[in-house]
Amino acid sequence: xxxxxxxxxxxxxxxxxxxxMSVSRALRGVEGVSExxxxxxxxxARQMKYMxxxxxxxxxxxxxxxxxxxxxxxxxxxxxxxxSGMRGTFDSAGYSSVIDTTEYSRxxxxxxxxxxxxxQPAAIILTGIDHDPExxxxxxxxxxxxxxxxxxxxxxxxxxxxxxxFSAGELMGQxxxxxxxxxxxxxxxxxxxxxxxxxxxxGVRSVFSGAEIRASRPPLGNAFLTGFHGTLKLIEGGxxxxxxxxxxxxxxxxMMACGQAGLQVPDQIGIVGFNGLDITGVLPVKxxxxxxxxxxxxxxxxxxxxxxxxxxxxxxxKALPVELVAxxxxxxxxxxx
Amino acid sequence: xxxxxxxxxxxxxxxxxxxxMSVSRALRGVEGVSExxxxxxxxxARQMKYMxxxxxxxxxxxxxxxxxxxxxxxxxxxxxxxxSGMRGTFDSAGYSSVIDTTEYSRxxxxxxxxxxxxxQPAAIILTGIDHDPExxxxxxxxxxxxxxxxxxxxxxxxxxxxxxxFSAGELMGQxxxxxxxxxxxxxxxxxxxxxxxxxxxxGVRSVFSGAEIRASRPPLGNAFLTGFHGTLKLIEGGxxxxxxxxxxxxxxxxMMACGQAGLQVPDQIGIVGFNGLDITGVLPVKxxxxxxxxxxxxxxxxxxxxxxxxxxxxxxxKALPVELVAxxxxxxxxxxx
DNA sequence: AATTTTAACGTTAGCGCTAACTCTAATTGC
DNA sequence: GCAATTAGAGTTAGCGCTAACGTTAAAATT
Numbered sequence: 001x002x003x004x005x006x007x008x009x010x011x012x013x014x015x016x017x018x019x020x021m022s023v024s025r026a027l028r029g030v031e032g033v034s035e036x037x038x039x040x041x042x043x044x045a046r047q048m049k050y051m052x053x054x055x056x057x058x059x060x061x062x063x064x065x066x067x068x069x070x071x072x073x074x075x076x077x078x079x080x081x082x083x084s085g086m087r088g089t090f091d092s093a094g095y096s097s098v099i100d101t102t103e104y105s106r107x108x109x110x111x112x113x114x115x116x117x118x119x120q121p122a123a124i125i126l127t128g129i130d131h132d133p134e135x136x137x138x139x140x141x142x143x144x145x146x147x148x149x150x151x152x153x154x155x156x157x158x159x160x161x162x163x164x165x166f167s168a169g170e171l172m173g174q175x176x177x178x179x180x181x182x183x184x185x186x187x188x189x190x191x192x193x194x195x196x197x198x199x200x201x202x203g204v205r206s207v208f209s210g211a212e213i214r215a216s217r218p219p220l221g222n223a224f225l226t227g228f229h230g231t232l233k234l235i236e237g238g239x240x241x242x243x244x245x246x247x248x249x250x251x252x253x254x255m256m257a258c259g260q261a262g263l264q265v266p267d268q269i270g271i272v273g274f275n276g277l278d279i280t281g282v283l284p285v286k287x288x289x290x291x292x293x294x295x296x297x298x299x300x301x302x303x304x305x306x307x308x309x310x311x312x313x314x315x316x317x318k319a320l321p322v323e324l325v326a327x328x329x330x331x332x333x334x335x336x337x
Numbered sequence: 338x339x340x341x342x343x344x345x346x347x348x349x350x351x352x353x354x355x356x357x358m359s360v361s362r363a364l365r366g367v368e369g370v371s372e373x374x375x376x377x378x379x380x381x382a383r384q385m386k387y388m389x390x391x392x393x394x395x396x397x398x399x400x401x402x403x404x405x406x407x408x409x410x411x412x413x414x415x416x417x418x419x420x421s422g423m424r425g426t427f428d429s430a431g432y433s434s435v436i437d438t439t440e441y442s443r444x445x446x447x448x449x450x451x452x453x454x455x456x457q458p459a460a461i462i463l464t465g466i467d468h469d470p471e472x473x474x475x476x477x478x479x480x481x482x483x484x485x486x487x488x489x490x491x492x493x494x495x496x497x498x499x500x501x502x503f504s505a506g507e508l509m510g511q512x513x514x515x516x517x518x519x520x521x522x523x524x525x526x527x528x529x530x531x532x533x534x535x536x537x538x539x540g541v542r543s544v545f546s547g548a549e550i551r552a553s554r555p556p557l558g559n560a561f562l563t564g565f566h567g568t569l570k571l572i573e574g575g576x577x578x579x580x581x582x583x584x585x586x587x588x589x590x591x592m593m594a595c596g597q598a599g600l601q602v603p604d605q606i607g608i609v610g611f612n613g614l615d616i617t618g619v620l621p622v623k624x625x626x627x628x629x630x631x632x633x634x635x636x637x638x639x640x641x642x643x644x645x646x647x648x649x650x651x652x653x654x655k656a657l658p659v660e661l662v663a664x665x666x667x668x669x670x671x672x673x674x
Numbered sequence: 675a676a677t678t679t680t681a682a683c684g685t686t687a688g689c690g691c692t693a694a695c696t697c698t699a700a701t702t703g704c
Numbered sequence: 705g706c707a708a709t710t711a712g713a714g715t716t717a718g719c720g721c722t723a724a725c726g727t728t729a730a731a732a733t734t
Contacts, residue, residue: 006479008690019714024692034712049478054455055396056690060719064392066435074421080411087438096452098403099436101424115433118391141386142343222615256621278559284593345720356684361722371682393720397689 007048016044027052058120067305068116068124070100070109072194076223076249077277078294079127082149085298086125093306095122104193106132117142123305129153129160130195145308149301151196152319159308160317161301165196168290168322169203172272175288175324176242177207180333181270184208185240186215187230187250193220197246200274204244214240227253235261242270242330248277248289255285255329271329286327293320344385353381364389395457404642405453405461407437407446409531413560413586414614415631416464419486422635423462430643432459441530443469454479460642466490466497467532482645486638488533489656496645497654498638502533505627505659506540509609512625512661513579514544517670518607521545522577523552524567524587530557534583537611541581551577564590572598579607579667585614585626592622592666608666623664630657 013023018037025032026041027050033041058064067090071079087097098121100112110132116124117138123145126135129152139146139157146158153160176184186204188197205213214237218230227250231243235257245251251273255265263269265285273280276291297320307314350360355374362369363378364387370378395401404427408416424434435458437449447469453461454475460482463472466489476483476494483495490497513521523541525534542550551574555567564587568580572594582588588610592602600606602622610617613628634657644651 010690020690021692021714022712025713028692032712037712051451052455053396053457053690055392055401055457056719057692058719059390059392059396059690059721060692062719074411074417075414077412080417084411084438091437096435096437096449096456098433100433101421112433114388118389119433120390120392224616259621279561284596347720357720358685358722359683362683365722369682374682390720393689394722395689396691396720397722399689 007045007050008053009050012041012045012048012050015048016041063120063122065095066098066119066121067095068098068100068113068119068121070102070112070124070126072104072127073101076247078247078275078292079150081294082127082298082301085295086149086302087298089299089302089306102127106130106135110135110138113138117144122309123147125149125301125305126157127151128196129156131157145305147301147305147308149297151199152317154317156317158316159304159314161297161304162319163292163297163322164319165199166203166206167319168274168292169200169205170207171203171322171324172200172244172274172290173204173207175326176204176244176270176272176330179242179270179330181242181330182208182211182333183239183241184211184213184244185234185242186213186244187227187234187254188215188217188246189220189226190217194246200246201244214238223247223249224253224256226250228257230254231257232261235263239263240269241333242272244272245274248273248275248280248287251287251289251329252283255287266329266331270331273329276323276325280325280327285329287325288327288330289325291323291325293322296320344382344387345390346387349378349382349385349387352385353378400457400459402432403435403456403458404432405435405437405450405456405458407439407449407461407463409441409464410438413584415584415612415629416487418631419635419638422632423486423639424635426636426639426643439464443467443472447472447475450475454481459646460484462486462638462642463494464488465533466493468494482642484638484642484645486634489654491654493654495653496641496651498634498641499655499657500629500634500659501656502536503540503543504656505611505629506537506542507544508540508659508661509537509581509611509627510541510544512663513541513581513607513609513667516579516607516667518579518667519545519548519670520576520578521548521550521581522571522579523550523581524564524571524591525552525554525583526557526563527554531583537583538581551575560584560586561590561593563587565594567591568594569598572600576600577606578670579609581609582611585610585612585617585624588624588626588666589620592624603666603668607668610666613660613662617662617664622666624662625664625667626662628660628662630659633657 009020009023013020022033023041026038102109113135125147127150129148136157148156148160150162152162152164186201216230216234218226231254251271255271258265258269265271273287273289276289280287280289304314346357346360350357359370360378363375439446450472462484464487466485473494485493485497487499489499489501523538553567553571555563568591582591588608592608595602595606602608610624610626613626617624617626641651
């Protein structure tokens with residue numbers, strides 16, 4: 001019977017009649033072996049179905065080709081697109097992604113970071129800038145390149161690529177103010193659940209500094225449904241003239257709720273989403289929204305971190321621009337309205 | 338200055354005045370240390386910020402707590418939900434997920450499997466049953482538990498949890514036939530791109546064995562758009578009385594195309610989606626679709642593989658039931674129609 | 675009291691690989 | 705022609721951890 005255990009370098013070396021190191025060098029493509037031997041060794045290795053042992057390699061070189069990526073959730077296109085941008089870049093650089101979803105829990109993030117650090121990853125990517133203090137301490141002590149993505153801060157753990165959510169909120173607010181809206185409201189998640197959502201709300205508030213902005217915070221759940229019910233609840237307490245939403249999906253739910261409540265969009269009420277998903281451009285009535293550069297962010301983030309891994313110094317914090325997409329769910333208000 | 342390098346077991350042992358093995362045992366929670374020493378060691382380890390080195394551990398025990406998961410794509414809710422079901426289960430069992438997206442390429446899958454195998458993962462999960470022959474050979478030789486998810490086959494690499502797409506197609510076909518539809522058509526992806534889609538089409542065909550079923554295969558892209566354009570193209574060549582779609586998103590696109598083409602749904606044309614996403618129940622006109630148990634599948638799959646890891650024998654191939662959700666986009670056809 | 679058992683440790687050997695060094699023979703320069 | 709280089713190897717010494725086996729002293733059994 002054939003050897004049950006998988007071949008290791010030693011076995012290849014024995015069969016090739018060379019030393020272990022020659023095989024190691026040949027496999028890694030470093031110099032120190034003649035071309036003749038190299039091709040011979042590689043042929044033999046393939047033949048013997050040799051498969052390297054990354055654990056052994058990582059143990060001795062004290063790092064790995066694993067990159068940890070932590071996201072709040074897989075739900076929705078947003079993080080999927082960021083991730084897809086990153087993965088494409090990492091993959092072609094030979095890195096594998098170890099992925100986590102925190103479900104917006106800082107402690108879940110922390111315990112994952114601890115577990116991941118035991119693998120000596122090449123880099124770690126976290127979503128947002130709101131972490132457990134221990135997470136930050138651990139990562140800064142580890143000297144491993146860290147990227148915070150999606151959000152923006154002047155004081156990153158290590159590097160940061162994202163958008164400024166407060167400014168994005170201001171942008172939404174500006175747009176509404178310029179159109180003449182004056183009774184804005186916001187439908188979002190429970191307070192503290194998503195600090196980026198809160199930052200956007202603050203951005204809107206800063207524009208409408210005089211007006212009070214009511215916020216409806218329906219409990220978590222399917223985005224369409226929460227948008228729908230959050231809007232109904234909001235309307236009960238008085239009709240705003242424009243509603244901002246946490247995201248496009250909730251805005252859709254909100255549009256339906258307005259329809260059901262007999263409020264014409266955009267004639268009687270304005271709707272503003274967030275993210276600028278592909279669908280928003282396809283639907284019969286185009287949504288006014290903020291377009292976020294998700295894929296670009298993923299790619300930029302990945303490049304930033306690859307640069308760090310390779311010791312190239314890069315800008316610590318990069319804010320990507322967002323774009324307001326004026327759709328058909330908002331329109332200029334007459335002065336007398 | 339303090340030691341730059343992170344503490345290892347040896348350091349903890351030295352400080353505690355015990356042998357390396359005692360620390361190892363204490364940390365792993367295996368017997369062989371007195372409770373007194375154990376608590377003392379654990380306290381010290383925490384104090385010294387000791388962090389285990391998974392590479393070293395995996396090297397000696399010849400396996401890891403990594404589980405590789407390969408998905409075709411992150412786009413759309415479907416795989417995100419399957420993944421989320423799996424990850425929850427794996428996570429609480431102490432495993433980390435190494436994730437890959439193949440973008441429906443068998444060679445991409447193969448090269449990822451190779452890379453992953455070098456990490457001695459605890460298990461590998463692939464989507465579907467259509468793999469490169471080398472992938473299959475490699476995995477079967479590796480003796481690592483393998484799960485194929487989402488699809489169903491009687492001849493899995495190792496284990497399989499999914500739905501029978503041919504049967505699902507039959508179910509859709511049955512529904513339409515019983516309602517009296519007789520000119521069915523199918524809007525899907527390019528041939529061979531997604532063998533599950535093709536299986537469903539075959540399932541529909543087997544029900545309408547007499548009738549020719551035209552298939553529109555728009556090029557890849559945003560699901561809404563491809564559904565939209567695929568439908569317009571289809572209608573050009575003659576109007577079917579019911580259209581089946583690859584998925585719910587494409588069905589939405591199709592509904593819009595019908596609207597634009599002046600075809601009333603469901604009076605002049607029936608629409609059948611696939612997946613039964615949450616939105617389908619929320620939209621103003623409820624979609625007729627097949628509800629797939631995605632989260633359940635993830636959980637079931639994860640449990641199956643955990644059982645395998647722990648040496649418990651399990652059913653090799655499990656087919657989960659799907660459910661037809663009769664919505665408002667299909668209705669009984671009058672005989673004279 | 676003499677023997678066996680057991681709990682609580684310690685020691686040894688090695689997992690598969692690579693950095694860093696050493697050795698050899700073929701070049702090179704002058 | 706002879707020291708100085710150098711390409712192409714091989715040797716040595718671990719990386720941090722754990723399985724397997726040894727050792728010791730106390731507890732249990734006869």
